Amino acid sequence: MNTETGKTALITGASSGIGQELAKLFAQDGYNLVLVGRSDDKLDRLADVFKSNYGTQQITVISKNLSEEDAAQDVYNQIKAKGITINVLVNDAGVGLYGLFATDTDWEREKAMIHLNVLALTQMTKLFLYDMLARNEGKILNLASLLSITPTPLMAVYAGTKAYVYNFTQSLVNELKDTNVTITALLPNATDTDFFNKANAENTKITDELQDPVMVAQAGYDALMSGKSKAIPGGLKNKSYEVMAYLAPQETLASLMREKMSQKPEPEPEKEASVSVAWGIGFGIAVIAGIALTIGYKNTSDFQKARYRYKAKSAGNALSNTLSSVLDTVVNGVVDAYQNTKEKAEKLATKGVDIEEDVVA
Structure with missing residues (x-):
């Protein structure tokens, strides 16, 4: 689209996930880029x-671990030395850590996480915001999280860092309201990146709700460009989480998030048996239906046989859909499903060829 040729966006955490998708959006819109991350090989390939x-036109790659002391200052110094003006700053880099705070997690990793998620983000914002205000022009996007507005057992420190990011960003929204500089917080739900693997949380229940990083990045990008104070990707469901976070008691929210952050249970033998039963019942229905239709076909007139052949294909598709529905139902209630399908089979046997109308419906 090349709508912003000449302007430069700096993206931290640009080598993967949401950061990479955001970098792609800036590139598509004609921005020059400064890509910051720990893997210069990945960033070079991305460039x-x-x-x-x-x-x-211009892509600058800076290999830097922002969890280290004064790393943000070093990035800023390199940018100034190259004479680059940063029009948009995206503070995407961040990590998580899973486990009980008192007994499971490692302090050194938590300290590095706090440095990256809080200190580096704050220092990057301070350094580049000062220059933006001097020009009275610029935009900043800070990656928060839906966890920033709710207590989150088993990821207590991570959620705490994101609560800081969200509160910090919304405070600056007010401070900047009379300027041409805007700041936006992005609050995604669990997203399909490498985040949960790195946090040792890859088997948690919340990973069943993963969202597309392309969608998340687009929502953040649109909000940033519109100068909005925040973006919550994912439609009404995730926005309802925000409302609940403000209205529900903290104890209730903590219990809810504890459940979402708990480990997925091991497959239960009973459930596996239910699936086997479901397949057996489904096969039985197919056999009974086939017998009933065959009997009806043999006993009907030539005209009805022709009519039957015409509808056979669509009847077969409908029967397949019916069986799929039955299988889903059986997993949650084998007995009820069996009774319902048994009644259908009995009707098939008694109605003869006229049953094709029921199957198609």
């Missing part, structure tokens, strides 16, 4: 892709 696919 080559952007130059090839989008014709990006």
